[in-house]
Amino acid sequence: MNGRIPIRVANKRAYVWDVDDLNRIRSDHRLCGLLVGTLPHLSQQNVFLGLPSQLTPEEATLLVEKEYAVFVDDANAYPEPSLSQFQQWSAEQKEYIKHQQAVLGAENTKAQELAQLAVSEEAIRKRKERELKRQQKAMELRKLQEMEGDPVAGSELPVPIPAVNAGPSTSPTSPSAHTQYNVCITTPSSALSWYSPDSCTYSTIEAAQEAGIWDFPSNLQDRARYGVFKDLWEQGYFLGGGIRFGGDYLVYPGDPLRYHSHFCATVIESQTHSIQPMEIVAHGRLGTATKKTHLFCGWDDERKTVSYLSIEWAGFG
Amino acid sequence: MLEIHPSYPALASVAEKYPTHRGSLFQTYNDILLAQQWRDVQVIDLARCKRGAIQGRRPRTAADADLLLHIVPCSLAESISLAWIQDVFAALANPPSIYLAVVSDDSSIVYYKLSSGIVKPSI
Numbered sequence: 001m002n003g004r005i006p007i008r009v010a011n012k013r014a015y016v017w018d019v020d021d022l023n024r025i026r027s028d029h030r031l032c033g034l035l036v037g038t039l040p041h042l043s044q045q046n047v048f049l050g051l052p053s054q055l056t057p058e059e060a061t062l063l064v065e066k067e068y069a070v071f072v073d074d075a076n077a078y079p080e081p082s083l084s085q086f087q088q089w090s091a092e093q094k095e096y097i098k099h100q101q102a103v104l105g106a107e108n109t110k111a112q113e114l115a116q117l118a119v120s121e122e123a124i125r126k127r128k129e130r131e132l133k134r135q136q137k138a139m140e141l142r143k144l145q146e147m148e149g150d151p152v153a154g155s156e157l158p159v160p161i162p163a164v165n166a167g168p169s170t171s172p173t174s175p176s177a178h179t180q181y182n183v184c185i186t187t188p189s190s191a192l193s194w195y196s197p198d199s200c201t202y203s204t205i206e207a208a209q210e211a212g213i214w215d216f217p218s219n220l221q222d223r224a225r226y227g228v229f230k231d232l233w234e235q236g237y238f239l240g241g242g243i244r245f246g247g248d249y250l251v252y253p254g255d256p257l258r259y260h261s262h263f264c265a266t267v268i269e270s271q272t273h274s275i276q277p278m279e280i281v282a283h284g285r286l287g288t289a290t291k292k293t294h295l296f297c298g299w300d301d302e303r304k305t306v307s308y309l310s311i312e313w314a315g316f317g
Numbered sequence: 318m319l320e321i322h323p324s325y326p327a328l329a330s331v332a333e334k335y336p337t338h339r340g341s342l343f344q345t346y347n348d349i350l351l352a353q354q355w356r357d358v359q360v361i362d363l364a365r366c367k368r369g370a371i372q373g374r375r376p377r378t379a380a381d382a383d384l385l386l387h388i389v390p391c392s393l394a395e396s397i398s399l400a401w402i403q404d405v406f407a408a409l410a411n412p413p414s415i416y417l418a419v420v421s422d423d424s425s426i427v428y429y430k431l432s433s434g435i436v437k438p439s440i
Contacts, residue, residue, distance in 0.1 A: 235435075262437050271400040277393050277419040284429045293438040298399040309402060310436040314416055314428035316353055316375070 005069040006197060007060050008052075008189075009213050014060035014071075015052040017188050022053050029068055030238050031059045032256060051187055056241070057216035058229040064205055065230075071208045073200035074189075081194035088193070093183075100181040224269035224299035231306040232265065232297075242266075246286050247294065263310075265295040271307075273298075280311055288313040324350070331362050331369035338368040341390035341420040346371055348418075348426050349388065363389070365408040366401070371418075387412060388428070393421040406433060 005021045007014045016022050016033060025031050033053035039045070055063070063069035081089065117123065189195045200211075208214035217223045229249065232239055238252040240261070247264035250256075264287055268275065275296075287294035296309040319325070324347055325332075332339035342360070349371055350358045358373035370389045375382050389405050391397060405415060414432035 263435065268399055271403070272398050274396045275398055276396060277391055277417070280417060280429050280431075281419055281427055287438070291438055293436060295435060296399065307399065307403070308433070308435050309399065310432040310434065312430045312432075312436075312438065314430045316379075317348070317418075317426055317428040 004067065004203070005063065006072045006201070007055065007063065007069045008072045008074040008197075009060075009208070010074050012213065012215055014055040014057070015074075016055065017052045018190070019051065022051075025055075025063065025069075026255070029063060029066075030233065030236075031055070031063065032238065032240060033059060034241075057222075058226050058239075060214075061205055061216055061226060062230055062233060064203070064208070067203070071202040071214060072197040073202070073211065073213045074197075076200040077189070077195055077197040078192075079194060079196060081192075085194045096184065097181045101179070104180070220269055220301060223301060225267050227299045227304060228265065228267045228297040228306050245290060245292065246283065251295070260291075262292060263295045264290075264292050265297050268296050268298045269301075271298055271300060284311040284313050287311065328360055328369070331360050334362065335368050338390070338392075341392045341418070342369045342371075344420045344424055344426060345388060345390040345418040349373060357385075361387075361409075363405065363408040366404050370405070370409070386416060388416040388418050390418040390420055393419055402431060 005016070005024060006018075008017060009015070016025065022033065025033060033055045035049040035051065036054045037050040037052055039048065039050075060069070060071075064071060186192075202208040202211060202213070205214065217226045225248065229239060232249070232251055238254060238256055238259075240250040240252065240256055242249045242264050244250070245261075245264040247266045249265040249267075250261040251263035251265055252259050252261045264283075266283060283294040283296075294311040296311060298307045298309070300307070322343075324343065328339070328343060328346055332342060335342075346358070346360065349355045350373075354376050355373040356376065358371065361370045361372055363370050366389070368389070368391075370387055372385055372387050374385060387409050402417075406412070409415060411433075414430055414436075417429045417431055419427050419429070
């Protein structure tokens with residue numbers, strides 16, 4: 001929809017499946033998302049993760065609100081394919097299978113050619129020579145052992161190598177019909193000709209909420225989180241998850257690939273929300289120990305503004 | 318708090334005005350004056366916040382030794398809020414930062430620097 005990035009919503013979670021979209025989101029809009037795609041055969045490892053990228057509710061809401069993206073109700077974007085669409089898809093699948101079999105069959109031919117080489121005249125002659133040398137050495141060693149009085153050594157005669165019929169080598173066999181093939185399921189749905197997201201695309205948060213596919217923000221806590229996120233983003237920061245440092249967000253002066261964060265932000269949902277002094281001690285100490293300042297970000301739900309308090313250990317006491 | 322303690326005269330008026338907070342005020346005052354060895358130490362009445370505060374300068378050997386700094390004591394057992402903190406800033410005529418002294422029952426004190434706005438870490 002007019003070049004807006006499609007955010008595919010499933011189960012009220014926001015996913016981005018296209019790597020070009022992901023690129024735009026990060027380079028143009030300063031939002032990073034989180035890759036959550038595992039490898040099917042190694043789903044327990046999380047060192048290498050791939051598509052899709054999952055956007056946090058704040059990131060997705062911000063992109064749609066600023067009109068950079070739209071929500072796509074992915075589950076409802078797959079109508080039945082028409083007969084011709086299905087036939088074309090089926091033909092393409094068959095082509096791909098044939099192609100795989102041809103390639104794998106050719107690889108089989110190569111393996112057979114190598115096997116052929118092993119029984120060529122040259123190879124046989126060389127093998128004979130090697131075997132003869134080995135047996136001569138073994139005989140000499142046995143003679144030495146006999147002279148030293150080794151009772152184990154017997155008097156074995158060298159085993160004659162059966163003469164191989166060095167006839168004309170047989171012609172290479174034709175490539176065997178390889179019956180195995182892989183079924184490929186493409187990642188982006190846009191590759192399927194009947195995928196039609198237009199009928200279930202929502203360009204505003206309200207529309208998506210009304211359609212029941214999106215919730216955020218739904219209460220004061222959500223509004224406070226979103227308000228703080230948006231305010232920090234509008235000031236030019238990159239934002240990441242704060243759980244590693246005991247906060248809600250990590251605030252970076254630039255792309256997280258290039259910078260360490262300077263701040264760890266905690267959202268305080270109102271000016272009168274109760275804060276224990278112990279929280280200030282804990283956040284302040286952790287922040288200072290990790291060379292960050294802890295930010296208490298206070299949301300004012302009436303004025304829709306954010307106030308900031310920076311917390312650091314005093315350095316004395 | 319012992320009225321016979323040598324620090325008492327400096328604290329008397331504020332301590333009597335706000336008896337709930339005199340414990341943390343007393344501990345902080347003594348720590349700042351005698352242990353941290355600050356100079357020009359004075360007790361201030363924050364009427365708006367219904368408690369006392371302390372102002373002074375760090376020892377001559379410290380960084381920013383000439384700055385007049387403000388400390389507001391509170392107890393670990395209290396609950397505060399952002400509005401409470403903003404009241405303290407306003408009552409002190411909005412300095413760039415204030416120090417919160419958190420006093421616990423065993424007389425441990427920890428000091429944290431609170432600055433308004435987004436202030437980059439000093440390290």
